Amino acid sequence: MSQKTAVTPPAHTVPPARFSHGVRKGHILQVAGQVGFLPAVPGEPPAVAGPSLREQAVQTLRNVESVLTEAGASWDDVMMLRVYLTDVAHFAEMNAVYDEYLADVAVPPARTTVYVGLPEGLLVEIDALAVLD
Amino acid sequence: MSQKTAVTPPAHTVPPARFSHGVRKGHILQVAGQVGFLPAVPGEPPAVAGPSLREQAVQTLRNVESVLTEAGASWDDVMMLRVYLTDVAHFAEMNAVYDEYLADVAVPPARTTVYVGLPEGLLVEIDALAVLD
Amino acid sequence: MSQKTAVTPPAHTVPPARFSHGVRKGHILQVAGQVGFLPAVPGEPPAVAGPSLREQAVQTLRNVESVLTEAGASWDDVMMLRVYLTDVAHFAEMNAVYDEYLADVAVPPARTTVYVGLPEGLLVEIDALAVLD
Numbered sequence: 027m028s029q030k031t032a033v034t035p036p037a038h039t040v041p042p043a044r045f046s047h048g049v050r051k052g053h054i055l056q057v058a059g060q061v062g063f064l065p066a067v068p069g070e071p072p073a074v075a076g077p078s079l080r081e082q083a084v085q086t087l088r089n090v091e092s093v094l095t096e097a098g099a100s101w102d103d104v105m106m107l108r109v110y111l112t113d114v115a116h117f118a119e120m121n122a123v124y125d126e127y128l129a130d131v132a133v134p135p136a137r138t139t140v141y142v143g144l145p146e147g148l149l150v151e152i153d154a155l156a157v158l159d
Numbered sequence: 160m161s162q163k164t165a166v167t168p169p170a171h172t173v174p175p176a177r178f179s180h181g182v183r184k185g186h187i188l189q190v191a192g193q194v195g196f197l198p199a200v201p202g203e204p205p206a207v208a209g210p211s212l213r214e215q216a217v218q219t220l221r222n223v224e225s226v227l228t229e230a231g232a233s234w235d236d237v238m239m240l241r242v243y244l245t246d247v248a249h250f251a252e253m254n255a256v257y258d259e260y261l262a263d264v265a266v267p268p269a270r271t272t273v274y275v276g277l278p279e280g281l282l283v284e285i286d287a288l289a290v291l292d
Numbered sequence: 293m294s295q296k297t298a299v300t301p302p303a304h305t306v307p308p309a310r311f312s313h314g315v316r317k318g319h320i321l322q323v324a325g326q327v328g329f330l331p332a333v334p335g336e337p338p339a340v341a342g343p344s345l346r347e348q349a350v351q352t353l354r355n356v357e358s359v360l361t362e363a364g365a366s367w368d369d370v371m372m373l374r375v376y377l378t379d380v381a382h383f384a385e386m387n388a389v390y391d392e393y394l395a396d397v398a399v400p401p402a403r404t405t406v407y408v409g410l411p412e413g414l415l416v417e418i419d420a421l422a423v424l425d
Contacts, residue, residue: 030371030423041403043386043390044390045373045400045401045403046399048402049399051371051423052423056402058402058403059404105189106191106288110404110406114276114278120176121175125176131177133163134177135179135189136180136182137178138243138284139192141275141277142275143407143408144380144407145380146380151404153404155189186318239315240311247412250308250411254309258309258310266297267312267315268312268322269315269322269323270307270311273410290318290320
C-alpha cells in the first residue's frame, strides 16, 4: 500500500479547518466537499462564483475536477458523487448542469442527492470518491 | 485494477441524471442513493411503493439489493449504509424494517442515519458501499 | 481479500439497530456514524457527554478514535470524515475542537460538513473512511 498523500490544487482556497481538499492512498482518492468558490486570491477571503445555483454548480464541479486532475485522476475514475443541495427546487437545474459537465464520461459515477443546510450564500456542495487504475 | 463498469438492474427506473445505479471497479462497489421506487413500467414515470415509511423502506432495501445482486455481491459484502430519513419520528420503524431485512447478515455493515430533505413524497433514501472478495 | 470483520470497541454503546460501529475488509475500514455518547454503563441507556457542541464533538471524535484503535488503525489512516452538524452557528467551534484534536495528523483527511437533523439532544455526528496499510 502506498503512502497517504494530500492533494492540494494550487488555486484552491485554504480549508477552514485541518482537512485536505483531497487525499490519496493506494488506489483510493477521496475528494473533500467542494463548494462554488472561485480560485483563491492571495489576501482575500474565499469568493463564491455567483448567487445562482448554475454558477455555483459549475464552479463546484470545476473544483472537484481540479482535485481529480491534481491527483492524476479524471471523471472516469469517479465512483461516487454526493450532491448536497439546499432547495428541492434546484434539482432540475442541478441535473442540467451536471449532465452537460459529465456528458463525456463513459461510465457515469453513482450519485446521491439530498437537501441539507449549508453556510449562508452556498447552494451546493459536492464530494467524490474515486478509484484509480 | 479491473475496469470500471456500470451496474444497472434491468427493472430499475432510469436515473433522472447522468449517474449509474451502481459502479464497480476492482473490489469496490458503490451503490447510488436508492429510494422506494417500484420496478419500472415502460412508458410510465417512477412510482413510489406507497406513502408509508415501511413500504418505502422495504422497497428501498430491495432496490439496494438489486444493485448488489446485479454486481454479483450480497449484503455480506456491504461495508456501509447511509440512511437518509426526513423525520426523526421514523427512526424506530426504519430500524424495525432494517433489522428484519438484514436479520441474516453475519457481519452487519456500518451505518449512518441523518435527517434531510428529499423530493416530495419520498421518506427514505439509502446508498451503500461494498467491498467484494 | 481478507474476510469482513466487525470492529466493536468494548466500551461503546450497543447500536440501536443491526449495524456495526466499524467494519473492516482488506485495507478498507468504515466507521459508522458516531455521536457524543459516553462509554456505556451496563443496564443504563446511552448518555450524551453534555449539552454543548464542544463536549459532544470531543466525545464524538474519541468514539471515532476508539473504532480506529480497535481496528489497529489511527487518524493517519483516515481518508474522509463526514461531519454532520445541526446548526451553522456551531461551525467555528466544531473547527476549533477538530483542529485541536487532529493537530498531530501529518496528512489531514478530506472532510465534508453539512447541516442536518439529528435525534433530540444530539448536535454532532461523524463517520469515517480509512484505508489501512
